Amino acid sequence: MKLLTRTSLYLSGALLLALTVWAVIFYVNMLDEVHDSIDDGLANSKLLVIREAEKDSLVLQQRTFDEGNYAIKRIGKTAALKHVDTYVDTLMYMEEEEDLEPVRMLTTTFWAKDGHYYQMKIISSMVEEDDLIEDLFYSLLWLYLIFTVSILLINAFLLRRIWKPFYTLLDRLRAFRLGSNERIEPEATSITEFRMLNEAVQEVLESNTKAFNSQKQLIENASHEWQTPLAIALNKLQLFADKHTLTEEQMEELYQVVRALERLTRLNKSLLLLSKIENRQFSEASAVNFNELCRELLEDFAALTEHKNIHVLFHENATLTRQFHHDLASILLTNLLKNAITHNVIGGELNVTIETNRIIVENTGQPEALDGEKIFSRFYKGDSGSRSTGLGLAIVRSICEAAGIQVAYEFNGKHRIEITFPAHM
Template sequence: MNRLLDKSLKPLAIYALIVLLLSIPAYYFIVDRIWVSELDKHQYVLRDKIESRLVKLNLPDSTVEQTINIWNKIEPGFVFTAHPTDQVIKDSVYTTMRFDDFLQDREQFRALSTSVRINNKHYRLLIETNMEEADETVTAISLAAIFFFLLLLGGFILLIRRTSAKIWQPFYITLDTLRKFKLNSDQEISFTPSDTQEFNELNDSLSKLLIRNVNVYKQQKEFTENVSHELQTPLAIVQSKLDLLFQHPTLTNDQYNIVESAHTALTRVSRINKNLLLLARIENHQFADHENIDLSILLHNMMEMLSEHLEQKQLTLENILQPDVKIEANSVLLEVLINNLLINAIRHNSIKGRISIELTEHRLRLTNTGSHTLAANKLFKRFSTTSTETPGSGLGLAIIKQICDLYQWKVSYSFINNLHIFTISFKDPITLPAPSS
């Protein structure tokens, strides 16, 4: 994933590169054209100078031949030749590549082949000037282009980092605010205002969206609580009517069993309702008060309360409880948590099975015998574990999870060697900041 600032740099860099690449041939043609036309002009000037100077010398014909010969030998780039005919031949201008004896390399020359008249005799004059080869020119221009491209790119990066970072600063602040926002934390969300209209609009829209979401979330929480609440009274009425029906003198055995079945189902509804209400209350932070609780003693007491249910299933209970394990929590929630864990261990156990409880300062672990592994990913979700074999409320583990989340404890499940293992890791006291001495 690319960062925003890098994204705005990329097209700029590509555009600069294209422009500079196109400039290479353009510069070459311009330089070449100027070069060639300057050379041509220069060579005509040379020709005129040579002609006028030779004419001014007023040399006899024989000396002219001699002078030309010497000239040809001394002056490089100039070749006089006797004119083949008396007629004037048109001048020719051209560029040529040939091997140069002196430089021992192939060189490019601009040449002017023209006619000179001395003592009424026509001579052919070839003027050649060594010029830069095309490839060397292109290379030099390209190097310059690359240099400037790098200069541009560096400039872009620097400028974008500087200016864009400043321009986008409010955006990053908004992003950070959003990242820290939690729907269920009850805190107001507020964005830092900026001097950019668009960012303020973005912040406004986000605020509206979030406020709407928070309201929907609150309504939903309240809805759950209200519904559960409102259900209690009709449930109480149904329960009381069933209790009265039990007292009916003409009730037959069959009718009693029907009422009893209805009653059992009603108990289940009541339990689900109660648990939903509990979940809603935990979510609504209605268990804010907490105290320092001796978990070792609490566990001990709760195990004792459940002992008759252990006997019923002929379960063996072993426990390794480190004494004096103190924990900061709401006493009701902690009791609910341990209750649910213990009852799960009893309910989902096999006859003559085992339960072991292990408590240390850092964690509580419950292990019980079982036949098959549970789907760990769905386990702690509401109503995901209800099965027809063991019809619970489907909320026991969801409540456990919710309570652990509240106190930032970690709850995990594993199934090893036909054992269900639930572990609750308390906040590690070592990670707490040490008091400054």
């Protein structure tokens, strides 16, 4: 859930609760105030009617509410003296409304000049509670809606503005690659938390980059430093073999040492190549025609495929030309094809298909699927007896990753490796 959604939800929830509680309190208070005010009015009316009755005894004849807002009847003395003024809410038929309407009624007693006791009921029309509640409800609903919409708008606007440094940092972090020498430059911000975050991120990244670079430097230097002693050892042995007349047995033993040194050399070179690819040190791109390259390589491999009696099918369904480092393209295809030939069987098949943005290499081989993840990892060897470095397909993957090419392995009776170029390259 996005920050914006989450805060908006919380705010609108809290607002709903607050408004409801407020509405109840407001309603009760208001009603109380209304009663208060009407009761005062009724008390006042009572005095007025009594004063009127003193002047005009006809007033005392008003038995019903037909002509006014009061009704008077004569009562006994004892009842009159016992009586206390009461205010009640009651319903009364209103001709105008043609309905029972709520009224406030004061019941009181008084002594008139004629010496009798009278009971008087005075009414005043009241607010209709259901109408009041309804009105209140709609007003509140409108208020709530207006609040919510404003909160959403303000939130959207403010949050986007306030959190901009955060999102900027996030974007830059996403694009960041350890080992690439670019630095993350966070946006300047006056918000303390964000400034602290920026500083913390920068510190972590810098120390990581430093550690990474020194590791890389160490590995590269070590690899380079090995080259010279390896060269001396290898070349001395070869010159030795050339200079002296050795028996076959001696030669074989000598060359077992040579082979081991050669393997070490190759491992070293492959690892250096991998690290260079991963460091994006191959930047010089030119238009590479993969059809041509593939054709050339298949021709180069012809002696071997003929030797293993492998049936080669080359389908060119389209021309695939991309901006690519030429050596890398060559290493990529060579490794793919060599892999497909080396792990093939005598009398097997090799199908190479080129489409607008794909190259598919399919070959017969061991009749079971390989682990699609592992075959591209470093030092993976299908058969442990193999003297390969186990880096061939790792190099393929590295090249592809650096160029944004997808690599997929599939087994459908044949081993199939498919590399898909991004459309926009």
